[in-house]
Amino acid sequence: MSHRASESETESDRASGPAPVALSRRDLMVMAGAIAGTAATGGAAWAQAAPAKRGGVLKVSANANPSSLDPATGGAGSDHTFLWTIFDTLVEWDYQTLKTKPGLASYTFPDPLTMVLEIQPGIVFHDGTPLNAEAVKFNFDRNRQDPRSNIKADLQSVADVQVSGPLRVTVKLLRPDTALPAILSDRAGMMVSPKAVQALGAEHDRKPVGAGPWKIVRWSANEKVEVTRAENHWRKDRAFVDGIEFFIIPELATGLRAVVSGQNDFAYQVPPRLIPIITRAKQLRQISGPTLYCLQLYLNMAKPGLDKLKVRQAINHAVDRQAFVKGSLAGVGEPAYMNLPKSHWAFDESLVNLYPHDPAKARKLLAEAGYKDGIELTVGSYTDQDSVRRSEIVMEQAREAGIRLKFITGTIPEISGQFFGTEKKFDMLLSAWTGRPDPSMTYSLLYSKDAYFNAGRVDTGKELADMLAESRVAERIESRTLIFRRLQRHVMENALVAPLAFQYELVAASSKVKGYESNLLGKPKYEFISLQ
Numbered sequence: 001m002s003h004r005a006s007e008s009e010t011e012s013d014r015a016s017g018p019a020p021v022a023l024s025r026r027d028l029m030v031m032a033g034a035i036a037g038t039a040a041t042g043g044a045a046w047a048q049a050a051p052a053k054r055g056g057v058l059k060v061s062a063n064a065n066p067s068s069l070d071p072a073t074g075g076a077g078s079d080h081t082f083l084w085t086i087f088d089t090l091v092e093w094d095y096q097t098l099k100t101k102p103g104l105a106s107y108t109f110p111d112p113l114t115m116v117l118e119i120q121p122g123i124v125f126h127d128g129t130p131l132n133a134e135a136v137k138f139n140f141d142r143n144r145q146d147p148r149s150n151i152k153a154d155l156q157s158v159a160d161v162q163v164s165g166p167l168r169v170t171v172k173l174l175r176p177d178t179a180l181p182a183i184l185s186d187r188a189g190m191m192v193s194p195k196a197v198q199a200l201g202a203e204h205d206r207k208p209v210g211a212g213p214w215k216i217v218r219w220s221a222n223e224k225v226e227v228t229r230a231e232n233h234w235r236k237d238r239a240f241v242d243g244i245e246f247f248i249i250p251e252l253a254t255g256l257r258a259v260v261s262g263q264n265d266f267a268y269q270v271p272p273r274l275i276p277i278i279t280r281a282k283q284l285r286q287i288s289g290p291t292l293y294c295l296q297l298y299l300n301m302a303k304p305g306l307d308k309l310k311v312r313q314a315i316n317h318a319v320d321r322q323a324f325v326k327g328s329l330a331g332v333g334e335p336a337y338m339n340l341p342k343s344h345w346a347f348d349e350s351l352v353n354l355y356p357h358d359p360a361k362a363r364k365l366l367a368e369a370g371y372k373d374g375i376e377l378t379v380g381s382y383t384d385q386d387s388v389r390r391s392e393i394v395m396e397q398a399r400e401a402g403i404r405l406k407f408i409t410g411t412i413p414e415i416s417g418q419f420f421g422t423e424k425k426f427d428m429l430l431s432a433w434t435g436r437p438d439p440s441m442t443y444s445l446l447y448s449k450d451a452y453f454n455a456g457r458v459d460t461g462k463e464l465a466d467m468l469a470e471s472r473v474a475e476r477i478e479s480r481t482l483i484f485r486r487l488q489r490h491v492m493e494n495a496l497v498a499p500l501a502f503q504y505e506l507v508a509a510s511s512k513v514k515g516y517e518s519n520l521l522g523k524p525k526y527e528f529i530s531l532q
Contacts, residue, residue, distance in 0.1 A: 052240045052515055056531035060524075061255030061267040062246040063384070064412040065222045068205040071190035072142060072149045075452055076416055077434030080523045081268070085227045085244055086126075087190035087210035088234075090117060090136070091181045095519040098437045100181040104131065104191060104211070105169075107184075112176035112473075119167040123234045125193035126215040133163040138194040140171070143187075148202070150452040153444050154188040157472060177472040178480075182438035213239030213527055222248050222411070240515070240530035250384050250411060253277075256508055259284065265510040265531070268524045269503075271386045272330035278508045287507040290343075291522025292435025292442075294336050295328075295390065297379070297498035298419065302456025303427045305377065310369035312495030314362040315428075316355035318401035319394065323357075325501045328390045332506070336499035338488045339433060339442050345477060346439050346484035351492050362401035374402030380415040380426040381407050391430060394500075420455050429455070432503070435521050439484055440471045447496055464490055 066082050068074035074083070092103035105117040123131040140161040143149050157177035164170040173180075183189070196209035206219055211234070214227035225246040229239050247264060249255035256274050258264040260281045270278070278286045297315065305311050321335035334341060337352050366375055381391045387409070395405045408426060409415065418425040433453075436442045445451050448468070449459045467487040474480045491497065505522040515528040 052528070052530035053532055054240050054242075054530070056241050057243045057245055058241045058266060058513070058526060058529060058531065059264040060244060060246045060526075061249050061258050061264045062225070063248075063250055063252055063255060063269055065248050065250075066219070066225065067413045067417065069208040069216065069219060069225075070192065070205045071187040072146065072151055072192070073202075073205055074187070075150050075420055076413060077432065077523075078412060080434070080521070081525075082225055082246060083187070083190060084523075084525050084527075085212055085214040086208050086216055087192070087212045089185050089189035090191065091184040091189050093182070093185045093437050095517050095525075098182070098520050100185055100437070103185065103189065105136070107181055113173045115171040115173065115177075115180055116164075117169040117171065119169070120234060121167060123211055124232055125191075125196070125211045126209050126230050126232075127193050127196055128232070129193055129195045131191055131211050133165060133167055133169045135191060135194050136169045137161045137163050138197075139191050140169075142192075142197065151187050153448045153451040154183045154186070154441065156444070156448075157469075175469055175473060178475055179438040179440040179472045182436070183441055185437050186441065214244060217243070224248060238527040240528070241526070244526055250382070252384055252386060259508050259510060262510070265513050266516075266524075266529075267508045268505070269522075270506040270508050272332035272506060273386075275330075275332075275506070281508075283511050285509050285511060285513070287505075287509065287516060287518055289505045289518030289520075289522070290341070291503065291505045291520060292341065292344075292433075293503045293505070293522045294339055294341075294433045294435070295324075295500045295503060296336065296339075296431070296433055297394070297500065298429040298431060298453070298455060299495075299497060300419070300424065300427055300429075300455040301458040301496070302424070305369075305371070305375050306427055306456075307458075308369045309495060310365040311371065311375060312498070313355070314365040314369070314401060315398070315403065315498045316492075316495050317358045317362040317365065318398050318403055319355075319498060319500060320357040320397050321500060323397070324390075324393055327393045328386070329501060329503055333501045333503045336501050338492055338499060339446065339497065340439060340484075340488070341502045344439070346481050346488070348485040348488050350485075351488060354492055357397075359397075359401040362403070366402055371402075374404060376404040376406065377427040378406050378408060378425075380419045380429040381409050381431075382412055382415060383409045387430070390500075394430060420452055424455065428498075434523060437521070440468060443471075443484075443487055443491065444468055447491060460494070460496060 064078040066079050067076040071083055089103045090105045091100050093100050105119045108116050143151050144155045157173050157175055159174045160172040162170045193209035197204050208216055213233050215230045217226040217228050219225045228243040252271055255267045256270055259267045278284050299306050325333045325335055340347050381387050391407045398405050419429040446453045447460045471480055471483045505518055512531050514530050514532050
């Protein structure tokens with residue numbers, strides 16, 4: 001079944017192009033199978049009846065200011081929807097399955113410790129400089145070694161990178177790594193111009209130069225990001241719109257209203273509570289699809305209290321995941337028992353009942369940890385209405401278990417930076433993990449000792465590191481599944497996180513927007529959109 005945008009279509013609709021359709025809550029609930037690909041309303045993809053038209057400017061309601069527009073230095077999962085306009089990746093993934101395929105380069109493994117990248121000829125960066133083997137090596141070295149890089153953990157298996165021809169790069173590995181192609185479909189595979197980085201330094205965060213379908217025009221922080229078509233882009237079968245304007249509107253209802261009024265054309269990550277607004281707007285289409293988007297409590301295990309296993313286990317027993325889905329997602333989602341949803345190939349059914357909602361048990365664990373009168377913890381969160389609602393639900397659930405939470409709110413980049421960056425504010429962060437193409441990336445980025453998203457940079461042990469390495473050596477999916485089940489059990493038994501729920505993608509688009517395809521990561525790509 002397709003993971004593309006799901007809509008109800010009659011035969012006449014298919015002949016004349018898609019008509020405005022809204023999915024009901026019941027339709028969306030049918031999608032509880034999520035990643036396996038069950039379509040919400042019959043499995044029909046949002047197909048185009050006519051060839052894509054070039055021209056026009058797509059106006060997008062974006063819910064977060066970027067943390068950075070440099071793929072190596074940014075830290076927010078919400079950055080991707082901006083980054084993909086400016087940067088192509090060495091490896092790409094299929095929208096429906098996340099299976100990898102060639103991008104800027106094709107790849108082979110002549111032996112388990114060697115990856116060879118053959119770069120497509122004739123590609124240039126937006127500044128006119130060539131995207132050749134030297135440029136790719138520069139990016140590898142920068143991503144692995146630059147003090148400002150937040151993606152060092154992605155490339156831990158890389159021992160050396162060699163230029164073995166004008167368009168050939170040979171990557172030598174410390175150990176076999178079957179996840180490396182997927183890793184190179186993410187930030188680590190987004191190629192930046194060496195000339196621009198060397199000339200701009202940290203200013204490249206705001207004035208990025210890539211080789212993607214569009215190039216940066218300007219970024220006005222907390223207001224607008226604007227890109228325009230890169231006329232020298234190596235592919236002519238995409239980037240149909242002349243440009244994209246992202247209007248930064250953190251309040252999701254306000255962002256949706258901008259689309260309803262016609263001011264903007266597209267809003268993403270629309271909360272389910274706003275479905276009635278889309279349904280009433282006859283000029284809008286509603287698109288939904290399954291994702292890896294996991295709402296969770298990040299734990300800084302270097303903080304007093306959270307350095308104790310029984311406190312972290314108490315937090316997991318305190319949260320009522322079913323009630324959280326109902327109260328914060330209007331039931332359009334599924335409880336999260338680990339960092340992968342139920343229909344993912346590496347999901348472990350045995351973990352579903354590891355932490356049943358049990359406030360009494362949570363209080364008992366707190367007492368055993370030395371907190372017989374309960375514990376007070378600070379939590380970072382965001383100011384938008386949906387984040388506030390999630391905070392209220394979690395606060396009330398925690399209170400019943402003797403866990404008193406104090407929430408500090410701000411913008412996504414501000415609060416996330418304060419939690420994960422050098423300040424190390426707050427004990428926990430209520431936010432989302434937005435998923436990665438390969439599960440080894442998720443577990444490495446979240447729990448490796450020096451990973452950016454391991455806020456306390458806590459050593460989570462040799463056993464976890466060994467399982468991560470083992471998952472990247474195994475080639476057969478059956479073997480990898482067994483490894484990830486052991487790894488996930490280790491993560492959850494040690495309560496390294498408190499997962500809450502998986503949220504489904506929900507997009508509202510003007511009827512003139514054609515060709516949008518939902519993807520399993522739930523982060524919009526715009527390469528095939530046209531305006532009719």
